[in-house]
Amino acid sequence: MDPRRLTGETAARATVGLLVLGLPLVVFGSRLFSPTVTLHARVSEGGGWMPDVLRARVGEALELRLIADDVVHGFAVGQSASPAVDLPPGQTIRTTLTFAEPGTYTFYCTRWCGPNHWRMRGVIEVSGEPLPTALSEPALYAALGIDLDAVRPTPAIPTGRPSAARGAGLAESVPESFLTDSAYVSRSPSEAFLALQADPATGAFDDSQVWDLVAWIWSTHTTKETIAAGAALYAQNCAACHGETGAGDGVMAGTISAATMDDPSSTEPLRPADLADPARLLSASPALLHGKITRGGMGTGMPYWGPIFTDEQIWALVDYLWTFQFEESQ
Amino acid sequence: MTRYELTRSVLVRRLLTSRWPQLGVQLLLLSGLILVILAGLLGSPVGNRNFAIVMVWIAWWGALMLVAVPLFGRLWCSVCPLPLPGEWLQRGAVLGPRGRGLGLQRRWPRIFRSLWLQNGAFVFVALFSLPVLTQPRLTAVLLAGLVLLAIAVSLVYERRAFCRYLCPVGGFIGLYAQAAPVEVRVRDADLCASHKIKTCYTGSAAGYGCPWQVYPGSLATNTYCGTCMECLRTCPHDNVVVNLRPAGADLSVGRGRGLDEAFKVFLLLGSGLAYAAVLLGPWSAPRAAAAAVGSTSWLVYAAGFLLFVVVLVPGLLALAVRLGLHLSRARSSVTHALRALSPAFVPLGLAAWMAFSLSFVLANLSYVPPVLSDPLNLGWNTLGTAAMAWSPYGAGLFPWLPIAVLSAGLAWTSRRAREIAGELGGGVRLALPVWIVAFVLTIGLLWTLVG
Numbered sequence: 001m002d003p004r005r006l007t008g009e010t011a012a013r014a015t016v017g018l019l020v021l022g023l024p025l026v027v028f029g030s031r032l033f034s035p036t037v038t039l040h041a042r043v044s045e046g047g048g049w050m051p052d053v054l055r056a057r058v059g060e061a062l063e064l065r066l067i068a069d070d071v072v073h074g075f076a077v078g079q080s081a082s083p084a085v086d087l088p089p090g091q092t093i094r095t096t097l098t099f100a101e102p103g104t105y106t107f108y109c110t111r112w113c114g115p116n117h118w119r120m121r122g123v124i125e126v127s128g129e130p131l132p133t134a135l136s137e138p139a140l141y142a143a144l145g146i147d148l149d150a151v152r153p154t155p156a157i158p159t160g161r162p163s164a165a166r167g168a169g170l171a172e173s174v175p176e177s178f179l180t181d182s183a184y185v186s187r188s189p190s191e192a193f194l195a196l197q198a199d200p201a202t203g204a205f206d207d208s209q210v211w212d213l214v215a216w217i218w219s220t221h222t223t224k225e226t227i228a229a230g231a232a233l234y235a236q237n238c239a240a241c242h243g244e245t246g247a248g249d250g251v252m253a254g255t256i257s258a259a260t261m262d263d264p265s266s267t268e269p270l271r272p273a274d275l276a277d278p279a280r281l282l283s284a285s286p287a288l289l290h291g292k293i294t295r296g297g298m299g300t301g302m303p304y305w306g307p308i309f310t311d312e313q314i315w316a317l318v319d320y321l322w323t324f325q326f327e328e329s330q
Numbered sequence: 331m332t333r334y335e336l337t338r339s340v341l342v343r344r345l346l347t348s349r350w351p352q353l354g355v356q357l358l359l360l361s362g363l364i365l366v367i368l369a370g371l372l373g374s375p376v377g378n379r380n381f382a383i384v385m386v387w388i389a390w391w392g393a394l395m396l397v398a399v400p401l402f403g404r405l406w407c408s409v410c411p412l413p414l415p416g417e418w419l420q421r422g423a424v425l426g427p428r429g430r431g432l433g434l435q436r437r438w439p440r441i442f443r444s445l446w447l448q449n450g451a452f453v454f455v456a457l458f459s460l461p462v463l464t465q466p467r468l469t470a471v472l473l474a475g476l477v478l479l480a481i482a483v484s485l486v487y488e489r490r491a492f493c494r495y496l497c498p499v500g501g502f503i504g505l506y507a508q509a510a511p512v513e514v515r516v517r518d519a520d521l522c523a524s525h526k527i528k529t530c531y532t533g534s535a536a537g538y539g540c541p542w543q544v545y546p547g548s549l550a551t552n553t554y555c556g557t558c559m560e561c562l563r564t565c566p567h568d569n570v571v572v573n574l575r576p577a578g579a580d581l582s583v584g585r586g587r588g589l590d591e592a593f594k595v596f597l598l599l600g601s602g603l604a605y606a607a608v609l610l611g612p613w614s615a616p617r618a619a620a621a622a623v624g625s626t627s628w629l630v631y632a633a634g635f636l637l638f639v640v641v642l643v644p645g646l647l648a649l650a651v652r653l654g655l656h657l658s659r660a661r662s663s664v665t666h667a668l669r670a671l672s673p674a675f676v677p678l679g680l681a682a683w684m685a686f687s688l689s690f691v692l693a694n695l696s697y698v699p700p701v702l703s704d705p706l707n708l709g710w711n712t713l714g715t716a717a718m719a720w721s722p723y724g725a726g727l728f729p730w731l732p733i734a735v736l737s738a739g740l741a742w743t744s745r746r747a748r749e750i751a752g753e754l755g756g757g758v759r760l761a762l763p764v765w766i767v768a769f770v771l772t773i774g775l776l777w778t779l780v781g
Contacts, residue, residue, distance in 0.1 A: 012424040023364045065709045069375045090379025094709035
């Protein structure tokens with residue numbers, strides 16, 4: 001045997017061995033020992049987020065490798081200022097999260113990926129100092145003792161569209177007690193209307209004037225900025241079901257059926273709340289709307305927004321919802 | 331016919347006979363194969379973002395069908411990584427003859443010494459092709475399975491039995507390699523005849539006996555020559571050469587064409603049309619059925635596919651030949667005439683596969699840079715092209731390029747059919763029905779590819 005050939009053969013064998021064993025080892029090893037977490041996104045019917053529970057420590061970077069396995073998804077962490085990340089199908093997107101406070105954070109899909117888009121949620125359990133307070137503050141609706149699902153009495157309904165601008169002209173007669181935050185938050189517009197009618201200071205006005213006063217009182221608790229912020233949130237998160245005008249006729253409205261919820265045998269279509277209907281919205285207090293958004297619809301298809309939106313964002317949405325009933329002040 | 335001997339150049343001969351350049355390319359492709367299998371198993375399940383799908387079914391397939399096969403014939407087989415692990419184990423060596431290998435070195439069973447198994451393997455893979463083409467894991471499993479099968483076959487049987495008798499792609503390449511302008515042949519057949527030891531077939535210290543079980547001295551077509559260059563290494567007289575030749579020279583060779591080979595021609599022609607219709611045609615129902623493996627609709631699709639490629643297309647040609655023989659009163663059996671006329675359909679088949687490949691390879695080529703930049707879907711951006719958007723290339727070439735390719739294929743097939751019909755004593759009357767079938771198949775292809 002030519003010793004030169006033996007050397008060549010040995011070199012060739014070594015190269016082959018290195019390739020056949022080394023390449024898979026490097027690939028598997030780098031996956032196994034990498035601190036980066038791979039998070040797959042699939043439509044809810046296909047498994048949703050995988051995994052759907054992540055763990056992190058306060059102050060330590062959580063490196064994520066995000067891959068949408070089917071359609072375009074988006075990734076965002078609720079109640080956080082970091083912008084949502086879009087996930088085009090198959091493309092690996094890296095992102096790093098750092099948490100300053102311990103607690104349970106909700107991450108969710110920000111793209112309308114399918115009828116059960118809103119079910120695409122997961123949590124990040126962040127541990128470390130300081131320890132989270134055992135009891136967080138109860139939600140506003142719970143603190144006020146509001147039953148979100150109680151059947152509400154048929155409200156008084158205006159004949160026209162109440163105008164805050166017209167109401168401003170009569171505003172001087174409105175007693176101070178109608179203007180406080182607590183009065184605003186806990187009364188529905190219909191209740192406020194009836195109370196104004198019963199009050200001697202405003203009882204002499206005709207119905208449409210009283211409604212204008214209600215619109216004006218409501219306008220004093222909203223600003224152009226919060227309404228604009230609410231409009232943007234509504235367009236991105238709510239309009240797909242509730243519709244652009246709030247009429248409950250969004251593009252996804254037809255896809256929500258009871259069968260996709262807890263009762264798989266039912267096929268009865270569920271209609272999103274018609275927010276343009278005065279009977280529905282004018283019977284709801286700001287606190288009730290805040291509660292409905294926070295808690296969600298409990299199996300109706302209305303998502304649980306509490307862990308996603310900040311309190312300011314939920315109030316901005318409530319502010320915007322009133323524009324479906326009242327003409328905004330100029 | 332005129333030939334230009336490429337190996338006359340000392341540099342070319344050394345490049346081809348030295349094992350290192352070939353091994354270098356083989357190792358590079360083997361790394362690619364390992365990466366493809368790993369990416370297929372571990373990477374993104376989204377096909378157009380997965381290294382395995384994009385590099386195999388777009389990049390490799392495009393390079394094979396549009397460049398390697400039409401220009402260099404079986405060149406791919408000389409560097410293909412699939413049989414290498416098996417071959418190395420069988421030989422007990424990577425670089426050249428030394429010692430004994432591991433295999434049992436049995437002879438391939440006589441009953442299977444034909445293309446029938448390979449034809450079956452091609453049809454079998456074709457039935458599952460849509461899921462394989464789109465699902466990275468299936469691609470990885472298929473390729474790993476072929477490597478394991480090649481290892482098993484190499485350890486039991488001698489030489490490259492897997493490549494020669496089983497590989498579904500090998501038969502495909504071999505058939506269309508006949509149209510290529512390159513060949514491995516002997517310079518002087520008499521010298522081979524007088525060479526007693528036939529080291530080109532038995533092997534020597536310089537190289538292995540033909541792994542493809544071909545005796546170079548009687549090599550007439552490219553069909554079974556894997557261009558592995560062993561005979562260039564083992565011939566003590568440097569009588570084996572690589573030639574540049576007129577494209578399609580093999581198609582004039584009449585002798586030694588079995589029914590298995592003729593069937594392969596018609597099977598691949600029909601499959602080209604069926605693939606184009608199912609994968610690229612305007613109908614969604616067959617595509618959905620082809621994807622739903624195991625379902626009733628898939629069974630219907632599979633039955634339809636088999637009926638079309640195994641019965642309808644070959645049957646149509648057999649009918650045409652029968653009619654032609656009747657009209658021309660040529661003295662030949664249908665089987666003999668079919669076998670003789672089969673090479674005429676090689677250009678149309680090749681054109682069909684090229685037109686089909688052009689239609690999806692150029693449209694999807696822009697998926698290649700992102701997967702090269704991040705082959706394992708780890709979020710890398712090594713080439714800066716990870717987020718490159720999809721954009722179809724060569725849109726201006728359509729539909730004219732596929733039309734031109736198919737027209738050229740039809741013209742070549744028609745001319746060859748006329749010549750062979752003449753050799754059979756049937757003339758235009760024998761060629762006419764064959765022309766009509768070729769024309770109808772071309773129209774079918776144009777309809778599905780161009781609309």
